[in-house]
Amino acid sequence: MQLITILSGALLASTTSARSFLPSPQHIFSNPSSSDFKIPTVHESAVQARRVLHLENIATLSTVFPSDSSSQNDEPLSTLENRPTGLGGSPIGLMDYYSDCEPDTGNPTILAISIATSFKNVASGSNITLSLRWHPRDGAFHSAANLPRFSLIGHLEDISASEAHKSELATCFVKSHPDAVAWLPGNRIHESHWVRLVVDEIYWIGGFGDRAYIGWIPVEEWKSVTQEEINSISLPGEKKSWGWKEWL
Structure with missing residues (x-):
């Protein structure tokens, strides 16, 4: 009985010690009033x-x-894709290409494929959000929950052919997406055109809340960022490193 008591006491002590290394629960996903880290x-x-x-x-x-009633105006296409009924108002998130071709504004450039669901929904009146997250390149393990991710809430704005030509959008976009050369505007596969996502609001999660900012970023702050500032920083795992340095 005495041995059991000793072992139980040791287990409790080790559990308590291990818990002391864990962040306080309320600090994991929210900005605390005080922290051992300098929150950006x-x-x-x-x-x-x-x-x-x-x-x-x-x-x-x-x-x-x-809504199904508005979809009736596009009945041939709805029949072609065999879309189920009752989807009106349901959200859908789909992967797509973008490029940072307008650094002065921070508005992402997108090659809109007219037949793609995202752009058909926008044409029917849907709002649109672009969400992305940071993927480290150093080959080390990183907690995905402690890495930056954010959503850009905005609206699509068409870019004219003359403006696209003048700013060399195709060159910029294909530099990031070589395969996209097959569906640039005027291709024989799909009808496409250039759009920009005009950023209206930004919701940011920089990582764990005791060491990163979580919340809304005013669009004025987003637009005020300079290329010099962008080039002056490194993100977690951007360069070769080892271990969990972003936790320390």
């Missing part, structure tokens, strides 16, 4: 977000399906 400011978080936008090139476009 809103502007510093905007710079991080703009660097993620610059280095990544694939994101998720989220839209909602139109």
Whole structure:
């Protein structure tokens, strides 16, 4: 009986000791009033977000399906894709290509394929959100929950052929997506055109809340970030490293 008591006491002590290394639960996903870490400011978080936008090139476009009554206007296409009924108002998120071709504004450039669900939904009146997250390149293990991710809430704006030609959008876009050369505007496969996602709102999760900012970034902060600021920082796991350094 005495041995059991000793073992139970040792187990309790080891459990208590292990728990002391864990962050306080309320600090994991929210900004605490005090922290042992220096939490980035809103502007510093905007710079991080703009660097993620610059280095990544694939994101998720989220839209909602139109009501069944409005879909009736597109009956031949709905029949062709065999879309189930009752999807009106349901959200759908789909992967798509983007490029950071307008660094002065931070508005992502997208090659819109007219037949794609995301763009058909927008044409029917849907709002649209572009969501992306940072993928480390150093080959080390990183907690995905402690890495930056964010959503850009905005609206699509058509880019004219003359503006696209003047700003060399095709060259910029194909640099990030060589395969997209097959469906540039004027191709024989799909009808396509250039659009920009005009950023209206930004929701940011920089990582765990005791060491990163979590919340809204004003669009003025997003637009004010300079290329010099973007080039001056490194994201977690961007360069070769070992271990869980972003936790320390």
